[in-house]
Amino acid sequence: MxxxxxxxxxxxxxxxxxxxxxxxxxxxxxxxxxxxxxxxxxxxxxxxxxxxxxxxxxxxxxxxxxxxxxxxxxxxxxxxxxxxxxxxxxxxxxxxxxxxxxxxxxxxxxxxxxxxxxxxxxxxxxxxxxxxxxxxxxxxxxxxxxxxxxxxxxxxVPHGYKTDVFQPLSPAERLEARQRVGIAAHEIVLCNVGVSTWNKGVELAVLGYVQLRSEGFPVRLILKDHKGLYGLGVERVMGELMQREPLLQRADIQAGILVISSSLNLHQLRSLYGLADAYVSPYRAEGFNLPVLEAMGCGTWVIVTGGGATDDFVPPALGHRLASRPGRLANAPAGQGRFMAPEVEDLVQALRTVAEGRVPRGPEQEAARQALAERYNWGRVTAELAALF
CATH class of the missing domain: 3.40.50 (Rossmann fold)
Structure with a gap:
């Protein structure tokens, strides 16, 4: 400058x-x-x-x-x-x-x-x-x-992501990242870093995890909440879910959930995305959903709601768009506006695909990831913003 x-x-x-x-x-x-x-x-x-x-x-x-x-x-x-x-x-x-x-x-x-x-x-x-x-x-x-x-x-003007940080982990880095949080090599990890508000759909990710864990899949769920920002941890979500999903009360299912409430630096976030087998965001409404973009940059498969903001940037080669329908205000908390309702059965099936090791990983996925980095790096999108002035 x-x-x-x-x-x-x-x-x-x-x-x-x-x-x-x-x-x-x-x-x-x-x-x-x-x-x-x-x-x-x-x-x-x-x-x-x-x-x-x-x-x-x-x-x-x-x-x-x-x-x-x-x-x-x-x-x-x-x-x-x-x-x-x-x-x-x-x-x-x-x-x-x-x-x-x-x-x-x-x-x-x-x-x-x-x-x-x-x-x-x-x-x-x-x-x-x-x-x-x-x-x-x-x-x-x-x-x-x-x-x-x-x-x-x-x-x-879309958001971008730090392509110099959010890149795939090497096999050695991934193994080390998993060991740091006590995850075995054979375990399937699902993660989400969303705020625990209704529109983020975090409870749907929990319910999908519960279904697979109860079927015997060696799945783990890591939730990075935003307690420091808003005072909203996942405890409230878990408490409400336990009232309607008895399986969540089982000790073996609870043992598979790891909650992170502390702030993470960018490299710690990269490790979290990279150690996971899928980033799961069955949201009802999002303005953009930047973690999805960062997770794809790390080579992590994403599961997102179709029909919402992530339609702009999630290609078929890097994730699954959940079947959804326009939400009905009668089924939403007071004060909610337009939203999408993701199909829970499609979510469970998408998670099962991950747990069974059927996520595509090959040259097509790497080419799509590189194209994503070219289109959504912060340098390019900032230049688009600057051009408006």
Whole structure:
């Protein structure tokens, strides 16, 4: 990043230093934006969404060198009219009047709900003149249009992933990663790193695991929850499931579940994806679902809900899209909007395919993984974002 008369000036208003998904997207984009020629980058830190969030407890997990580069981006000079402003935080706020010639606002939704400040906010205020909204999937775009956003002012720019980190483990690395968490070579590992909210469908992954374990398959389930971010662990999900699924009360089935609540750095996440035989995400609604992309980068087979956000980027060679149908609001918790209902029988069958060792692994899968890295690396998608300004 070289400041010069020819440079475009941009201020990002977002989160740094924490591992919330929006903060991770922002920080990865900063690292790549710094490499783009012709830009002078500034950053204004937005308030964290919850008061207990902190760098010490929710570290973003970058290397010290990368975090130093991110943190070194300075605030904009007071009173200077910038070429662009990009807001990427929650709740969604209006920018400072007259601070930039063009403003882009990151807006993502899973089921259609959004947080604004102040509330309510006229969505047209985000797309006045040349201002626009960025969202990461066509699913999210459709929900925004339903909420009243101008379709012509919405730009779909996908998330990317760190292709220098999320790569397949070598056989030796995989064996070592499994040994660290007490998993035998013959065991089949399913994993999920989603928040324990209804729309993520974590309980469906648990129920699928229970079915296979009860049939005698040597399956294990690893759940990485987000207790540090939201105070939502999987204990509540397990407690509710035990009331309706007696098999979950069996000691041998409980013994196969490993819950991780602590923050993981990027290389630890890679190990988690890489030691697993499948990443399982039978979600009902997602704005994008970045862990699915990272898992595929590690060569891990993914099982995802068909008809949702992951349709944008999960190819048949790298995963299974679960049969699904539009969800009925009568079957959803209060306050839920549009969602998909994945077919549980298809989920169980997909998991059985994994447990029986019938997941395809060969040149076609490796070619698809390399194509994924070419399309969804952070450098490429950040360049797409920069082109909007």
């Amino acid at each position: 070289n400041g010069s008369a020819a440079s475009k000036t941009l201020c990002i208003e977002g989160w740094r230093g924490i591992n919330h998904s929006i903060g991770m997207v922002n920080q990865n984009q900063i690292l790549e934006w710094l490499k783009l020629p012709g830009w002078q980058l500034y950053h204004r830190d937005a308030p964290y969404f919850l008061p207990h969030w902190s760098r010490s407890s929710l570290s973003a997990g970058f290397s010290a060198e990368e975090q130093a580069l991110i943190d070194a981006v300075p605030p904009p000079p007071e009173g200077q009219l910038l070429d662009g402003c990009y807001r990427i935080a929650s709740p969604i706020r209006l920018g400072r009047p007259g601070s930039a010639r063009r403003t882009g606002t990151f807006v993502v939704t899973e089921v259609g709900d959004l947080a604004f400040e102040p509330e309510p906010l006229d969505t047209d205020l985000l797309t006045q003149g040349d201002d626009f909204v960025v969202t990461p999937s066509h699913w999210a775009r459709e929900r925004l249009v339903e909420r009243g956003f101008k379709a012509e002012a919405i730009r779909v």
